[in-house]
Amino acid sequence: MNEVIALRAQGLYKVFGRHANEAVAKLGKGASRDDLGGATAAVIDASFDVRQGEIFVVMGLSGSGKSTLIRMLNGLHTQTAGSVEIGGASITNATTAELRDIRRHKVSMVFQHFALLPHRTVIDNVAYGLEIQGLAKDERLTRAREVTQMVGLAGWEDKFPSQLSGGMQQRVGLARALAADSDVLLMDEAFSALDPLIRREMQEQLVELQSQLGKTIVFITHDLNEAMFLGDRIAVMRDGRIVQIGTPEDILTNPANEYVEQFVQDVDRSRVLSADSVMRAPRTIIYQGSGPHVALKLMRDEQLSAAYVVKRDRTLVGWVSDRDVLDLVRKGARDLTSAIKENHGAVANDTALAELFIPAIEAALPLAVQDDRGRLVGVIPRVTLLATLGGEPDADASASPRPDPLPTSVVDKALDASDHGPTTTAKEAS
Amino acid sequence: MDFRIPVGRWIDTAFNWIEANVAWLFDAMKWLFLALYDAVNWIFATPPALVVILVIAVLALFARGWKFTIGVVLGLLFIMSVNQWDNAVDTLALVLVAAFLAVLIAIPLGIWAAKNETVSTIVKPVMDFLQTLPAFVYLIPALAFFGIGVAPGIIATLIFALAPGVRLTELGIRGVDSEVVEAGQAFGASPRRILRQIQLPLAMPSIMAGINQIIMLALSMVVIAGLVGAGGLGGDVAKAIGKLDTGLGFEAGLSVVVLAIILDRFTGSFGEDNGLYFLLRKRGRDKTKSADEQARLEAQQTMDKGVQFPAGMAS
Numbered sequence: 001m002n003e004v005i006a007l008r009a010q011g012l013y014k015v016f017g018r019h020a021n022e023a024v025a026k027l028g029k030g031a032s033r034d035d036l037g038g039a040t041a042a043v044i045d046a047s048f049d050v051r052q053g054e055i056f057v058v059m060g061l062s063g064s065g066k067s068t069l070i071r072m073l074n075g076l077h078t079q080t081a082g083s084v085e086i087g088g089a090s091i092t093n094a095t096t097a098e099l100r101d102i103r104r105h106k107v108s109m110v111f112q113h114f115a116l117l118p119h120r121t122v123i124d125n126v127a128y129g130l131e132i133q134g135l136a137k138d139e140r141l142t143r144a145r146e147v148t149q150m151v152g153l154a155g156w157e158d159k160f161p162s163q164l165s166g167g168m169q170q171r172v173g174l175a176r177a178l179a180a181d182s183d184v185l186l187m188d189e190a191f192s193a194l195d196p197l198i199r200r201e202m203q204e205q206l207v208e209l210q211s212q213l214g215k216t217i218v219f220i221t222h223d224l225n226e227a228m229f230l231g232d233r234i235a236v237m238r239d240g241r242i243v244q245i246g247t248p249e250d251i252l253t254n255p256a257n258e259y260v261e262q263f264v265q266d267v268d269r270s271r272v273l274s275a276d277s278v279m280r281a282p283r284t285i286i287y288q289g290s291g292p293h294v295a296l297k298l299m300r301d302e303q304l305s306a307a308y309v310v311k312r313d314r315t316l317v318g319w320v321s322d323r324d325v326l327d328l329v330r331k332g333a334r335d336l337t338s339a340i341k342e343n344h345g346a347v348a349n350d351t352a353l354a355e356l357f358i359p360a361i362e363a364a365l366p367l368a369v370q371d372d373r374g375r376l377v378g379v380i381p382r383v384t385l386l387a388t389l390g391g392e393p394d395a396d397a398s399a400s401p402r403p404d405p406l407p408t409s410v411v412d413k414a415l416d417a418s419d420h421g422p423t424t425t426a427k428e429a430s
Numbered sequence: 431m432d433f434r435i436p437v438g439r440w441i442d443t444a445f446n447w448i449e450a451n452v453a454w455l456f457d458a459m460k461w462l463f464l465a466l467y468d469a470v471n472w473i474f475a476t477p478p479a480l481v482v483i484l485v486i487a488v489l490a491l492f493a494r495g496w497k498f499t500i501g502v503v504l505g506l507l508f509i510m511s512v513n514q515w516d517n518a519v520d521t522l523a524l525v526l527v528a529a530f531l532a533v534l535i536a537i538p539l540g541i542w543a544a545k546n547e548t549v550s551t552i553v554k555p556v557m558d559f560l561q562t563l564p565a566f567v568y569l570i571p572a573l574a575f576f577g578i579g580v581a582p583g584i585i586a587t588l589i590f591a592l593a594p595g596v597r598l599t600e601l602g603i604r605g606v607d608s609e610v611v612e613a614g615q616a617f618g619a620s621p622r623r624i625l626r627q628i629q630l631p632l633a634m635p636s637i638m639a640g641i642n643q644i645i646m647l648a649l650s651m652v653v654i655a656g657l658v659g660a661g662g663l664g665g666d667v668a669k670a671i672g673k674l675d676t677g678l679g680f681e682a683g684l685s686v687v688v689l690a691i692i693l694d695r696f697t698g699s700f701g702e703d704n705g706l707y708f709l710l711r712k713r714g715r716d717k718t719k720s721a722d723e724q725a726r727l728e729a730q731q732t733m734d735k736g737v738q739f740p741a742g743m744a745s
Contacts, residue, residue, distance in 0.1 A: 071612075074616055076612055076615055076616060099618075100618040100619075100620065101618065102618075103615070103616060103617060103618035104617065104618035105618075107616075108616065108617060109612075109613070109616040109617075111609050111612070111613060112609070113607075113609050115607070115609040115610045115612065115613035116610070116613075117610065117613075117627070117628060118610075118632070119631045119632065128613075128617060129617040129618075132617050132618050132619045132623070133618075176617075180617060186616075
């Protein structure tokens with residue numbers, strides 16, 4: 001990932017009420033949010049870097065301070081303490097005129113309830129940012145038309161916002177922000193007011209636009225699934241503090257505390273996690289060059305009925321079963337090749353968990369995971385797959401293999417014995 | 431008990447001082463009021479009454495439609511028929527000048543109060559004071575400063591009518607969706623630009639209601655203004671009270687009612703969707719509107735289809 005920092009927040013505080021500065025000092029010494037007297041702390045010591053071209057999601061329930069936080073990023077709220085830089089320019093130290101200039105050129109915003117100008121047409125709404133930048137009318141309308149088309153609203157330019165559905169209105173909001181051509185896009189619960197189907201569609205469109213345009217996006221949401229879907233990285237907020245920053249997988253598999261853990265319980269893990277986050281090291285692998293004797297010995301030692309066969313560089317070749325190898329050994333063969341079956345059914349390492357179930361059922365062995373060069377990087381036993389879905393990926397370690405069924409002869413003998421034995425007790429019972 | 435706060439004496443002293451020291455200001459104001467009053471009066475009084483009625487009827491047709499036009503014509507003919515036309519024109523001139531000046535003061539003051547908490551907290555009790563202090567009471571200093579005539583009538587009317595204009599302007603601007611204002615700020619618009627392009631247009635219905643209220647309150651003051659020699663319909667009402675002339679009182683009084691209704695409906699039609707002007711615009715829009723609705727439904731359908739594609743992709 002590109003390591004240029006597009007936006008940097010350091011030690012941001014926002015305290016409402018009187019004695020705000022004293023409250024910051026108290027909070028800095030570790031006081032909790034509840035014992036500040038009259039002041040209300042909305043954001044406490046928020047620090048993070050947003051990399052260029054990244055979608056950075058701030059996630060938290062209502063009242064966690066996320067809306068206040070995003071409004072400090074473009075100076076709509078003045079911070080009580082701390083600093084914000086966008087593209088190297090300080091927001092927190094800027095004069096009013098400098099701040100206006102930064103807002104015109106470096107950062108734009110999409111609002112929860114769209115915040116369109118109801119008395120202006122779609123195209124004039126989209127061109128609003130450009131109008132404020134001082135572009136000539138022709139130029140800004142041309143540019144606005146391009147962007148309107150990009151968000152899929154061609155043909156709607158002369159309508160008023162009230163004539164549009166919610167999803168379309170938010171496209172206008174998005175187009176307005178994109179038209180301003182700023183590097184950083186702040187999106188405040190941008191899709192929360194939309195119904196689920198439209199929301200999903202907008203999320204997908206946003207990801208697509210982001211990959212086309214390479215904008216840096218700070219996205220606020222209370223919806224964890226949305227956060228997981230959009231975020232390259234997620235900051236989880238609670239009671240004004242950022243409790244964890246990490247990739248969606250980090251947060252799911254490695255929650256920083258109980259709060260985050262509870263929060264992520266309901267997430268559809270099967271769509272967020274990918275194969276390489278749940279795979280295990282294979283118990284054993286057999287190199288293609290080793291003979292049937294070595295292979296059979298390895299399988300016996302590990303008590304396996306089959307194993308994957310790889311080349312020296314770990315490129316996956318196929319798999320062998322103990323019975324086939326045993327036949328080769330009995331025949332005195334020196335080469336393993338004839339026993340190797342090539343239908344190994346391996347999956348790519350970035351496959352979503354949801355798409356692993358069918359391959360896992362079909363595979364004879366724990367499902368093999370390959371990287372993009374075809375090398376075996378791990379395996380996923382079915383138990384692991386289930387354990388991960390249950391939210392405790394490590395539970396499979398304690399899952400002992402079920403013992404083989406008793407041999408039929410042993411069972412028969414025992415049953416015969418009991419038929420001639422204590423029959424009376426059986427009768428009494430009935 | 432002999433305890434008494436000499437408020438009356440203080441106020442006397444204050445007004446005496448004002449009268450002695452800033453008389454030039456009142457002279458200037460008086461000159462301005464009379465000039466405006468004469469100009470408006472001239473416009474209405476110069477052409478024959480029937481021509482004025484015809485012009486107003488055409489305006490009524492454009493503003494609200496034919497029913498209102500018939501009402502306006504009948505009402506104005508009634509005023510003519512009871513021989514109150516000249517008085518009505520005088521009253522109209524006074525009301526329009528006072529209302530115009532009140533709007534000129536009220537809207538900027540309302541905007542200022544909406545933007546500044548301190549101003550708001552000061553303006554609020556002052557407006558309460560102006561509205562509740564009996565009108566006759568501030569008529570006294572007005573008479574002292576301006577003498578008998580139209581000028582004290584205008585100043586008393588102006589002060590009395592100011593409050594709803596200020597209040598509704600402030601309310602309208604404060605009521606503009608804060609997210610839309612934030613949007614203006616977030617894109618780097620200056621406060622002045624936000625006011626001009628966002629706050630004022632969106633507060634317009636409320637401001638228009640304020641202007642309507644200013645005019646209505648101004649009309650309710652005409653009788654009191656008549657008492658101080660401003661003439662017009664109020665003058666005749668005052669005369670009728672003096673002579674206990676019920677007939678004259680009602681003729682002038684009903685004329686005030688007619689003027690009030692006409693002015694109210696005219697100003698109430700600002701921003702409303704009716705009248706010939708609106709019809710002409712609407713006819714053009716109606717043609718495109720059904721096509722719009724169809725286009726919208728079609729777009730909705732294509733979007734619904736569009737949803738299935740990505741949803742399928744994600745599964």
